Amino acid sequence: MGDWFLCELLCRRLCELRPECLGCKNDMANVLDSQGKYVEAEMMHRLCWEAKKKELGEEHPDTLTSLHNMVLALGNQGNYAEAETLYQQCWEFRKKTLGEEHIGTLHTINNMVEALIRQGEYAKAEVLSRQCWEVMKKTLGEDDPDTLRSLNNMALVMDNQGNLDEAERLHQQCWELRKRTLGEEHPDTLQSLQNVTYASFHQENYAKAESLSRQCWEAMKKTLGEEHPDTLAAFHNVAHTVSRQGNYANAEQLFRLCWEAMKKKLGEEHPVTLNTLNDMAVVIDDQGNHEKAVVLLQECCEARKKRLGEMHPDTRESQDALAKSLRNFSV
Numbered sequence: 001m002g003d004w005f006l007c008e009l010l011c012r013r014l015c016e017l018r019p020e021c022l023g024c025k026n027d028m029a030n031v032l033d034s035q036g037k038y039v040e041a042e043m044m045h046r047l048c049w050e051a052k053k054k055e056l057g058e059e060h061p062d063t064l065t066s067l068h069n070m071v072l073a074l075g076n077q078g079n080y081a082e083a084e085t086l087y088q089q090c091w092e093f094r095k096k097t098l099g100e101e102h103i104g105t106l107h108t109i110n111n112m113v114e115a116l117i118r119q120g121e122y123a124k125a126e127v128l129s130r131q132c133w134e135v136m137k138k139t140l141g142e143d144d145p146d147t148l149r150s151l152n153n154m155a156l157v158m159d160n161q162g163n164l165d166e167a168e169r170l171h172q173q174c175w176e177l178r179k180r181t182l183g184e185e186h187p188d189t190l191q192s193l194q195n196v197t198y199a200s201f202h203q204e205n206y207a208k209a210e211s212l213s214r215q216c217w218e219a220m221k222k223t224l225g226e227e228h229p230d231t232l233a234a235f236h237n238v239a240h241t242v243s244r245q246g247n248y249a250n251a252e253q254l255f256r257l258c259w260e261a262m263k264k265k266l267g268e269e270h271p272v273t274l275n276t277l278n279d280m281a282v283v284i285d286d287q288g289n290h291e292k293a294v295v296l297l298q299e300c301c302e303a304r305k306k307r308l309g310e311m312h313p314d315t316r317e318s319q320d321a322l323a324k325s326l327r328n329f330s331v
Helices: 002-017 022-034 038-056 061-076 080-097 103-118 122-140 145-160 164-182 187-202 206-224 229-244 248-266 271-286 290-308 313-330
Strands: none
Touching: 002 022, 022 038, 022 061, 038 061, 061 080, 061 103, 080 103, 103 122, 103 145, 122 145, 145 164, 145 187, 164 187, 187 206, 187 229, 206 229, 229 248, 229 271, 248 271, 271 290, 271 313, 290 313
16 A cells, blocks of 8 residues: 555656656556546546547557546446446447457456446346456466456356356356465455455355455455555445344444445445445344434435436335335334
């Protein structure tokens, strides 16, 4: 974490000394991305993209790399629909200029799959993730980090489609390969550990899920810092596993700490922040404080409808939770 802080200071100084240098701006944007500072990263990537469009043309590989990086920062802010549209545009350009099996083209498919998953478009995401994984295995090898990212995405799709046994098998496979090739504390390895936690959670093995989620949270705090978005996602998972074991008071306290940190880091209406608000409200309802839960779930429903749309799975989840809480309140 300290290394990223130093890198940011150096990059800022280089940008001041060489304001015309796109390479300095690009490095600065990448350092901001790595720290979870997505709004500022997007602004820097956008500056690079606009300058490269003007200097090199819209379809130049370097221009498309800047577009791709800008869209990644957009997606990390929760702007999934906009990100998907721009990934589609980038994918078409890259297929045309680089070829369908070029690593840059495949990177765009991987990122587009992640945007589709976050919008609940699992069938489309499965087709693309499987296609990307097969090509990457053939061109890069099964153990390559980019191939493992495709495997990770396919496992996430299986998880969200309810194919739990297959999801757990693929998440476990990806985690083992990443530990071996990247090391136990690499961010990608920790992401796979988090996904193994999801698989255990969805199979209702809550004690195991809590143990794994705490392990992941502690490692992320050490490697990424306490306020990094990935660390906060791991913190949320700890609270969720605690709640499913019936320890509602403790879970509420954890969710509240996580929610406050997410509001500060990501904003009140980021989809990830709203996930934590929803789950905190459910735990409050489980403790019998139905009036308070109704107020929070109404807030969450409205924010999710506005941000994700009325038919998104997360919006419907909040609507169902609100209906249940209203029934409890009226009893």
